[in-house]
Amino acid sequence: MRIDLHSHSSVSDGTEPPAAVVDRAVAAGLDVLALTDHDTVAGIAEAAARLPSGFTLVPGVELSCAHQGSTVHLLGYLFDPQHPELTAELRRIRDDRVVRARAMVDRLRAEGLPVTWERVRAIAGDVEGRDVVGRPHIARAIVEVGGAEDVPDAFDRWIGADKPAHVARYALDPVRAVRLVREAGGVCVLAHPARSEGGGTTAVPDELVERMAEAGLGGIEADHPSHDDAERAHWRRRAEELGLVVTGSSDDHGELTGHRLGCSTTDPDAYAALVAPATGAAPHVG
Numbered sequence: 001m002r003i004d005l006h007s008h009s010s011v012s013d014g015t016e017p018p019a020a021v022v023d024r025a026v027a028a029g030l031d032v033l034a035l036t037d038h039d040t041v042a043g044i045a046e047a048a049a050r051l052p053s054g055f056t057l058v059p060g061v062e063l064s065c066a067h068q069g070s071t072v073h074l075l076g077y078l079f080d081p082q083h084p085e086l087t088a089e090l091r092r093i094r095d096d097r098v099v100r101a102r103a104m105v106d107r108l109r110a111e112g113l114p115v116t117w118e119r120v121r122a123i124a125g126d127v128e129g130r131d132v133v134g135r136p137h138i139a140r141a142i143v144e145v146g147g148a149e150d151v152p153d154a155f156d157r158w159i160g161a162d163k164p165a166h167v168a169r170y171a172l173d174p175v176r177a178v179r180l181v182r183e184a185g186g187v188c189v190l191a192h193p194a195r196s197e198g199g200g201t202t203a204v205p206d207e208l209v210e211r212m213a214e215a216g217l218g219g220i221e222a223d224h225p226s227h228d229d230a231e232r233a234h235w236r237r238r239a240e241e242l243g244l245v246v247t248g249s250s251d252d253h254g255e256l257t258g259h260r261l262g263c264s265t266t267d268p269d270a271y272a273a274l275v276a277p278a279t280g281a282a283p284h285v286g
Helices: 018-027 044-048 084-110 117-124 135-144 151-159 174-183 206-215 229-242 268-275
Strands: 032-035 056-067 070-077 187-190 219-223 245-248
Touching (some): 018 032, 018 044, 044 056, 056 174, 070 174, 084 135, 084 151, 084 174, 135 151, 187 268, 219 229
Parallel strands (some): 032 056, 187 219, 219 245
């Protein structure tokens, strides 16, 4: 069984609609896929309607969190999508993304780049319907007007932490985020912990991971395309020390990352242990 627990569609900052993500997952030989768009579950219904017989979709989300000025991402799975407090926080994060994105466009224009809000919206799709507009959409607009060579370069030059057009945004405290997902009947995994942004840090601090584990964290995404062998070994060791499962995922964003569904996968026994405590929702099975 091949299991990928981290993917994105055009509902957030992927490049393909949820149904197409499912099609690609099937073509990649996967048996289980989690759709984890940023701060929204708006793509789950479309993805679930596309499932072939025997294929499993795990409904999920990638929650935006922050700790001491650095970004921390939490993957939540199988929670009640109607849980009032979690739903309210997701809405607040999405709303602030739009405010932040507009402010970044204003800063880019002040720096002389002819990026427009209308074009960012067009790249993101229907913002109101899809709920999420993010920095990758702005980065693609920057590339279009010649302000950067590619999306990573746009982050490095303009919209990454401490860059000229960067604007801070609302994000959850990671420990509170873990508790919210657990209260909503879900389970959660710390995403790509060696990829923390901002504040001069390069990884999620061990003391924070320990507090997240105490709050109910279920696993650590040690096997991620951005992690080198040493980082994977470190986070596997930390997961074992804290009694957490190890997951592997592609964090696929379609063309933005290169089509890579299934490049890292989760062991079936680890998957079973991770989802066992979930009571908020069930996987969709084709």
